[in-house]
Amino acid sequence: MSSLKYIEIQNVAQTFKTKKGLFPALRDINLTVAKGEFVALIGHSGCGKSTLLNLIAGLTTPTEGALLCANREIAGPGPERAVVFQNHSLLPWLTCFENVYLGVERVFGAASKSTGAPSENKAQLTERTNAALALVGLTAAAQKRPGEISGGMKQRVGIARALAMEPKVLLMDEPFGALDALTRAKLQDELLEIVAKTHATVVMVTHDVDEAVLLSDKIVMMTNGPAATIGEVLAVDLPRPRNRVALADDPAYLGYRKAVIDFLYTRQAHVEKAA
Amino acid sequence: MKASEPTPSVRAEPVDAAVSPSTSSGRTGSYDPRALLLAVLPPVMGLGLLIGIWAIVSISTASSIPSPLETWKEAVALFSDPFYRKGPNDQGVGWNVLMSLERVAVGFGLAAAVGIPAGFAIGRFAFLGRMFNPLISLLRPVSPLAWLPIGLLVFKGANPAAIWTIFICSIWPMVINTAVGVQRVPQDYMNVARVLNLSEWKIVTKILFPAVLPYMLTGVRLAVGTAWLVIVAAEMLTGGVGIGFWVWDEWNNLNVKHIIIAIFVIGIVGLILEYALVKVATAFTFEEVKS
Numbered sequence: 001m002s003s004l005k006y007i008e009i010q011n012v013a014q015t016f017k018t019k020k021g022l023f024p025a026l027r028d029i030n031l032t033v034a035k036g037e038f039v040a041l042i043g044h045s046g047c048g049k050s051t052l053l054n055l056i057a058g059l060t061t062p063t064e065g066a067l068l069c070a071n072r073e074i075a076g077p078g079p080e081r082a083v084v085f086q087n088h089s090l091l092p093w094l095t096c097f098e099n100v101y102l103g104v105e106r107v108f109g110a111a112s113k114s115t116g117a118p119s120e121n122k123a124q125l126t127e128r129t130n131a132a133l134a135l136v137g138l139t140a141a142a143q144k145r146p147g148e149i150s151g152g153m154k155q156r157v158g159i160a161r162a163l164a165m166e167p168k169v170l171l172m173d174e175p176f177g178a179l180d181a182l183t184r185a186k187l188q189d190e191l192l193e194i195v196a197k198t199h200a201t202v203v204m205v206t207h208d209v210d211e212a213v214l215l216s217d218k219i220v221m222m223t224n225g226p227a228a229t230i231g232e233v234l235a236v237d238l239p240r241p242r243n244r245v246a247l248a249d250d251p252a253y254l255g256y257r258k259a260v261i262d263f264l265y266t267r268q269a270h271v272e273k274a275a
Numbered sequence: 276m277k278a279s280e281p282t283p284s285v286r287a288e289p290v291d292a293a294v295s296p297s298t299s300s301g302r303t304g305s306y307d308p309r310a311l312l313l314a315v316l317p318p319v320m321g322l323g324l325l326i327g328i329w330a331i332v333s334i335s336t337a338s339s340i341p342s343p344l345e346t347w348k349e350a351v352a353l354f355s356d357p358f359y360r361k362g363p364n365d366q367g368v369g370w371n372v373l374m375s376l377e378r379v380a381v382g383f384g385l386a387a388a389v390g391i392p393a394g395f396a397i398g399r400f401a402f403l404g405r406m407f408n409p410l411i412s413l414l415r416p417v418s419p420l421a422w423l424p425i426g427l428l429v430f431k432g433a434n435p436a437a438i439w440t441i442f443i444c445s446i447w448p449m450v451i452n453t454a455v456g457v458q459r460v461p462q463d464y465m466n467v468a469r470v471l472n473l474s475e476w477k478i479v480t481k482i483l484f485p486a487v488l489p490y491m492l493t494g495v496r497l498a499v500g501t502a503w504l505v506i507v508a509a510e511m512l513t514g515g516v517g518i519g520f521w522v523w524d525e526w527n528n529l530n531v532k533h534i535i536i537a538i539f540v541i542g543i544v545g546l547i548l549e550y551a552l553v554k555v556a557t558a559f560t561f562e563e564v565k566s
Contacts, residue, residue: 059466077469089463092561093485102481103471147561165471 006201007033007056007169012065014051024227025051029065031220031230033169038195038202040212042260043222043231044268049205050086050173052222056203057083057171069169079107082167086174088154090146090161097142100161101129107165132164133157135194152183156190163194172204176211185244188214196241209264213256214244221263231268234259341532349532350539363516368536371521372544375510378434378517379502382441386498390446391491394453395483404454411450419444419505423512433513440509445498452497456490457483485561492556499552503545518544 012029015022025048033039041049054060055067058077067074069081077083082103090099108120108128120128133142136156141149146157155175162170175191176184188211195202195215206212212219216236223231236256238247247253326343333342341349357369397404422443426436464486468478510519518541525533 057470059469077466077472079470079472081470083466083470085463085466087463089467091464091467091482091485094481102473102477106471106473106477145561 005032006035006037006070007031007203008068009052009056010066010068012052012055012062012067014048014055014060015063025225026055026062026229027227028229031233033201033203033218035201036199037218038216039204039218039220040216041203041205041220041222042207042209042212042264043228044224044264045207047222047225048228049207049222053083053171053173053203053205056169057081059083079103079165080168082162082165082170084155084158084162084170084172084175086177088146088151088158090154090157092146095143095145096133096138096149096157096160097129099146099157100132100164101125103161103165104128104132128164132160135163136160136190150183152179152187155179155187159187159191159194163198163200168201170200170202172202174205174207177207184208184211189244191215192240192242209257209260212260213238213253214242214247219256219260221260221268224268232263339531341535346532346535350536353533353536366516368518368521368540371516371518372540374515375506375517375519376544378437378510379441379499379506382438383445383499383502385438386442386446387449387495390449390494390498391453394450394491394494395457395487397450398454398457398487399483411447415447415451419501420508420512423509427513433515437506437509437513437515437517441502441506444505445502448497448501449491449494452490452494453487456487459490460486485559489556489560492552492559496549496552496556499548500545503541503548507541 009029009031012026013024014026015024017023029052031039041052043049051060055062056069056074058074058081061075074081090096091102094102104125108117109125110119130139130142133139136159138153138156138160141153141157146154149157155178159175176187179187192215194200202215204215213236219234219236220230221232221234222228234256238250238252238256329340329343333340338345353368357367359367360370393407397407419440423436423440426439427433430436430439460483464482468482473481506517507519507522510517511523514520514523518537522534522537525531525537
């Protein structure tokens with residue numbers, strides 16, 4: 001399996017300095033993600049799922065341990081690890097097109113040092129942007145501002161922005177968490193198609209059991225914080241393409257679902273403070 | 276602040292808010308007379324109250340304060356020829372207002388040219404913030420008029436001293452609001468910039484500047500409001516041509532009608548400035564990402 005290691009997380013711990021002293025968020029995280037693999041990080045809120053994703057993104061640096069991507073240490077954020085943010089994070093003063101173009105321009109508008117690819121001209125950049133918007137079915141909304149489109153559409157623009165940069169890794173932080181169930185299902189199906197088409201490596205944070213089982217090859221289940229760590233890793237061996245309707249009463253699917261629910265609600269039952 | 280409307284021009288205008296569906300009785304007219312009355316009546320009553328009190332004061336002081344009607348007649352006469360010139364101390368009210376506005380524009384413009392970049396720098400770099408915040412805290416509460424003698428001493432002229440006073444009073448709101456705006460740029464936007472690996476130039480033009488613009492415009496609005504307050508007092512002290520000087524001159528002439536007219540003129544000009552800047556600010560306010 002060593003040849004398949006693409007992202008490697010070695011003995012990572014993350015401690016935050018707060019006003020009340022040190023807060024250990026993560027400890028002893030060891031994980032590898034293969035190229036083209038779809039990994040879901042699942043756990044109760046506050047278990048450090050997003051912290052781990054931010055570490056992979058390079059937005060924060062770990063207190064201990066190391067993260068590698070393609071055998072190079074992750075030293076900071078970069079366009080080869082695109083992030084789809086939980087709250088879409090589109091710039092409200094730019095149109096959908098301009099939001100996507102911003103990333104495209106940065107990645108392809110200058111000659112690449114690593115691959116030696118020449119810089120592309122404006123027409124090529126525009127074409128890439130339009131292709132990304134078409135991929136998520138938003139060609140018609142290209143000239144609209146984020147304030148004029150629905151939450152689901154905004155999230156799709158966020159995905160288009162990430163995909164347009166042709167990242168090696170797609171990092172998604174609860175991308176569909178803020179959406180209604182129907183829109184979420186539709187976007188999950190779209191994501192399945194896009195991932196099948198692009199063979200992207202994906203790490204996705206979620207708190208939705210069905211989403212995790214439906215989309216991933218591997219579900220990483222995290223224990224409760226503080227000082228959360230990986231409790232269990234479940235390989236989801238369901239054939240692709242996956243169909244949510246057909247899977248709904250598939251015994252294998254239900255078995256995986258049960259395993260995750262069992263972990264989350266029996267072994268890691270969240271101790272809620274009396275509210 | 277009002278709720279932001281990203282593109283007011285694109286959206287269809289809502290049906291007149293005064294019309295409530297429950298009270299419209301199926302007539303062809305789109306205005307409900309009762310709702311219209313309720314919308315117009317309170318401001319009219321407020322204005323009526325002001326004029327009523329004014330009339331009572333006028334009567335009880337045996338017309339040493341002129342009555343509303345007399346003042347109105349005088350105002351009509353005054354505004355029939357606002358741009359006459361009979362020597363340096365006797366010019367039309369239009370010239371006085373324009374001269375005051377010019378001083379405000381120059382002083383405010385200089386303050387914006389210095390204050391907005393300074394605000395960006397103070398907001399962006401914590402070191403500069405810690406360096407300048409004590410100075411700002413110390414100097415901001417000082418009445419701008421206290422700076423007038425310094426202005427007279429340094430610039431050796433009434434006009435530049437008045438402009439200097441406007442400069443000093445309008446720079447603080449712009450520095451402070453711009454700095455706060457820079458500090459409050461949502462972390463999400465900065466994360467986007469980091470993930471997309473944007474250049475510093477792109478960060479400033481595509482993220483910082485648009486995100487700070489609403490705060491900056493609030494600073495501009497406060498600055499213009501303060502400047503318009505201060506110019507009247509400054510001109511009373513410096514003389515020359517200007518609405519503040521005009522008030523003082525008419526006080527020396529014991530022409531109370533003109534003083535009252537000047538009060539209304541100052542109020543209306545201030546109102547127009549405020550309204551225009553609020554309009555500009557709403558046009559540049561965008562829906563923000565809520566985290």
